[in-house]
Amino acid sequence: MPKLSTGGRFKSAVCAGEIMVVTASEDDVTLTCGGAEMVAPGSEVADDAQVHPDHAVGIAMGKRYITADETIEVLCVKAGDGSLAVNGQLLLQKDTKQLPKTD
């Protein structure tokens, strides 16, 4: 897959999910959603592709997901049924956003 870069966008090959990279790492990594490697936003994907049952918790719009070592973080910009993983390790959901002190 193309190297992750800050602000880069990817879509799931197996569900409606789309993400934006918030923090990228220098390493070459494999970013998957629903168990399948994520692709560039404009790419064609197979209609009959399935979410892998072990990667099927889903991602929610506006939520941020992070690797256990916090080196890679992404933002969900479109909800989907697949879960995100980097090199096979599922990403964790970051805490709920706090409301500001003032608006």
Place this chain on the structure above:
Amino acid sequence: MTFSAENLAAFDMIKSIPAEDLNACVAQALSGIAQHYPQASLPSADWVLKARAKELGIEPAGQRSANRSCHLMPCEDGWLAINLARDSDWTLLNALLETDALLTDVTALRQALLHRRGADLLGRGREMGMPVAFVDAAKTSPDDLRIPRGHMRPDGLNAAGRSLQGARVIDLSALWAGPLCAHLLYRCGAEVTSVSSVQRPDGSRQGNTALYEALHAGHEHLVLDFDDLEQRQQLAQLLASADVVIEASRPRALRQLALDRESLVINGPQIWLSITAYGRQPPADQWAGFGDDVAVSAGLLRWDDLGQPQFVGDAIADPLTGVYAALAVAESLAEGRSGLLDFSMVGIARHCRQQILAAGRDIVCPLLAVSQC
């Protein structure tokens, strides 16, 4: 259901009256409420617009909002407003601008934006859930007319008009617009219960809490764990039996908790006031916004001698929305209406701007002396 001109109530008539400034807009809304509740002790228009600014001694400075979190920054094709109200908004700047450059202060951010297209960043920022707004080089806010105004009158019509006296109001909102509305309803005799979640406390309870205390005086408070099924059910019952519900979240938030109006079985005639930044229609239902950036989207700003846009007031779309929403609730109850009041802050800010322009006046900042504007 259609309404003839004769059916138009005071709220619609007020809307067509030009106002010379923002104080006059608020005064009109307050007098509309007072017509229904002459005994109510309502605050002054000055207090509505300036309560927090006076308490904190703040005002807009340069291209920075009074609360210091929102910034108007020049870019290639106009000005981008970014509200960095939450720490998490700062951490999204690199992704917004697709850069690894260090963006830890406003100066660095201004520099980074100079040669970027604000119109593109607006779309990108919105998709990312960031509170952003844009004014183009022709000094127009692209959202000025594009976003629907929302429904300021609910559709349902019941025979009997109702009063706020003793009405049960459940307020799920935080910050300023929703709580101000709840407070005005309280002053008209409503019994208000403020509900907040353990997970996401109201940020205005931190730091200087004078405005929070003033807006929540006399309210019942209920703190619930929204992750707990039983407590969610308890809230569902409260919402179902309320005369008025006030909420100011993006539609997806309550939908995810099955606490939205469509998921609940409402027991009787009820006004459900939804306050959003940009309305409930996709894709705008997903956009984040706070009082200062939303005002920029509505074109509710002023231009200084150098042709630079400046904020007016303190989170101005918030208090404006709060006071007009309270009027709309009072009107709707009196007319015997029920259903959804779809209030977007951008719609109210735009409306106030149009009233002032209709009076042949320029937009001035209610917090600064006229000579400074």
